[in-house]
Amino acid sequence: MKYVFTLVLLLGLQGCAIPNTLHIPYLHSETQVSKKEQTCVICEDDTSEFDDEFGEEETNLYDPLEAYNEIMTSFNDTLFTYILNPISQKYAYVIPEFMRIGISNALHNLQFPIRFTNNVLQAKFHNASEETVRFLVNSTIGIGGLFDPANTQLHLYPHKEDFGQTLGYYGVGSGFHVVLPVLGASNLRDIVGLTVDGYLSPLIYDKRLIKYKIPQNYTQSFGIYGWDAINKNSLHLGAYENLKKDAIELYPFLRDIYEQKRTSDIEE
Amino acid sequence: MKHIILMIMIMTVASYSVEEQNIKPTLNNKIKQVIQILKNPSLTMKQKENKSIKILDPIFSYQTMAKISLGKKWKTLSKEEKIAFTRAFEHKMKHSYIDKLKLYKNQKVITETPRKVKQNRITLTTKIIGNNETYKIINSFFKNKRTNQWYIYDIKLAGVSIIQTYRKQFAAFLKTKSFRQLLKSL
Numbered sequence: 001m002k003y004v005f006t007l008v009l010l011l012g013l014q015g016c017a018i019p020n021t022l023h024i025p026y027l028h029s030e031t032q033v034s035k036k037e038q039t040c041v042i043c044e045d046d047t048s049e050f051d052d053e054f055g056e057e058e059t060n061l062y063d064p065l066e067a068y069n070e071i072m073t074s075f076n077d078t079l080f081t082y083i084l085n086p087i088s089q090k091y092a093y094v095i096p097e098f099m100r101i102g103i104s105n106a107l108h109n110l111q112f113p114i115r116f117t118n119n120v121l122q123a124k125f126h127n128a129s130e131e132t133v134r135f136l137v138n139s140t141i142g143i144g145g146l147f148d149p150a151n152t153q154l155h156l157y158p159h160k161e162d163f164g165q166t167l168g169y170y171g172v173g174s175g176f177h178v179v180l181p182v183l184g185a186s187n188l189r190d191i192v193g194l195t196v197d198g199y200l201s202p203l204i205y206d207k208r209l210i211k212y213k214i215p216q217n218y219t220q221s222f223g224i225y226g227w228d229a230i231n232k233n234s235l236h237l238g239a240y241e242n243l244k245k246d247a248i249e250l251y252p253f254l255r256d257i258y259e260q261k262r263t264s265d266i267e268e
Numbered sequence: 269m270k271h272i273i274l275m276i277m278i279m280t281v282a283s284y285s286v287e288e289q290n291i292k293p294t295l296n297n298k299i300k301q302v303i304q305i306l307k308n309p310s311l312t313m314k315q316k317e318n319k320s321i322k323i324l325d326p327i328f329s330y331q332t333m334a335k336i337s338l339g340k341k342w343k344t345l346s347k348e349e350k351i352a353f354t355r356a357f358e359h360k361m362k363h364s365y366i367d368k369l370k371l372y373k374n375q376k377v378i379t380e381t382p383r384k385v386k387q388n389r390i391t392l393t394t395k396i397i398g399n400n401e402t403y404k405i406i407n408s409f410f411k412n413k414r415t416n417q418w419y420i421y422d423i424k425l426a427g428v429s430i431i432q433t434y435r436k437q438f439a440a441f442l443k444t445k446s447f448r449q450l451l452k453s454l
Contacts, residue, residue: 050336050410050421054432101399157402242367246430248437248453256436257428264427 062176063255072179073251079182080240084233092234102146103231107224108158109138109145110214113200118161122169127159134158160265163200164193168266177255185258203228286327286418291390291409296379298323299394306372317366324365329419330358332410336421337434341442349447356454357434364430373398387411390418 063069092100112135119128134150142149150156167189168174175188186194198204202214205221215221233240247253286294302320305311311319334357335342345353380393388411396403406424411417422431441450 054336054435245367246364248441252440253437256433260428
């Protein structure tokens with residue numbers, strides 16, 4: 001779910017409900033294929049110069065789990081539409097936005113070990129030190145991370161890195177695409193990443209690391225992540241539906257934007 | 269007569285689009301205007317949509333976007349099909365853009381310095397700074413050889429290229445279905 005959310009967060013701006021039918025009158029009129037370019041439809045402008053940038057459109061993508069992935073995508077979509085989203089809407093109605101932002105900040109702050117470790121592993125020491133300052137400032141002055149004075153006062157921005165990105169940084173390919181139940185789009189590399197980050201995260205229960213972990217059992221861990229998901233979604237209501245409208249078919253669309261997003265994250 | 273029409277068209281092209289040194293101020297100015305429109309309480313949502321689109325339209329080359337998104341298939345189309353596809357694609361893009369505008373909630377927007385990636389390519393990054401997140405949008409411009417003006421041919425939202433996404437989707441769609449069906453689905 002984390003990545004579905006990240007994507008939704010990143011691709012949409014911020015939430016408000018969107019009516020289903022949009023009527024844009026001038027788009028239907030015959031005369032309005034951009035006047036400025038009407039001449040161009042006739043002349044044959046060559047776009048092959050763009051091919052380098054966009055690559056072959058028909059990449060023979062290796063997707064052995066395609067059938068399963070499609071089913072899991074619709075399952076997650078249904079789960080989101082009929083359970084998570086209605087809960088988030090009610091939640092947003094009850095809890096004021098500043099509190100939800102505070103909760104989001106605090107949970108983000110607690111995930112500091114993941115960001116710190118992966119910045120170090122990628123030799124991004126400057127970013128790792130900024131993350132450390134952010135964590136120290138926000139945990140103390142920012143009252144347990146509820147506020148983000150590191151951002152607002154010191155202009156230190158977060159540097160999100162996870163183990164999937166670390167693997168990508170060292171040249172590990174993505175492997176085939178896997179849609180995880182509830183968590184959403186992923187691939188072989190990022191599943192390994194999620195597992196490693198799970199150990200680093202203080203929010204995921206592990207018997208052997210009980211002193212480091214906040215939840216004391218799986219139920220608590222699940223509760224925290226569920227809360228996080230609802231809280232995050234409440235700050236971006238409408239964004240996923242908005243994004244989905246650009247899809248011709250949902251699964252290949254979500255797969256493609258996930259992989260593009262991850263590639264871009266790794267390159268940064 | 270033909271020449272006069274052509275001249276008028278060329279002149280319109282020139283007056284609409286953007287010269288290299290003006291890319292940043294033009295985009296900045298347009299963003300400012302759109303934000304003002306979106307914040308204006310006396311306008312209905314539809315008025316806001318139409319006004320915003322009118323302001324942003326001249327810097328987009330829907331024609332180029334449509335061509336790139338269709339890839340090799342474009343060359344196999346008849347003139348009528350090309351026009352029909354461009355029209356449908358333009359409609360789709362505007363629809364999508366308007367939807368994204370509706371999510372705007374008083375965030376601050378800043379524009380960075382344009383970066384010339386190639387002789388005829390410039391990228392301009394805008395950042396949308398929200399309450400607890402920042403989104404990066406990269407606007408890609410190309411130079412039209414005939415007019416020497418710059419147009420947007422792609423937008424990357426948080427690392428995801430809109431045109432690349434369409435290109436992939438259209439290619440996958442056309443593997444099993446016909447161009448007519450694609451046109452319909454748009």
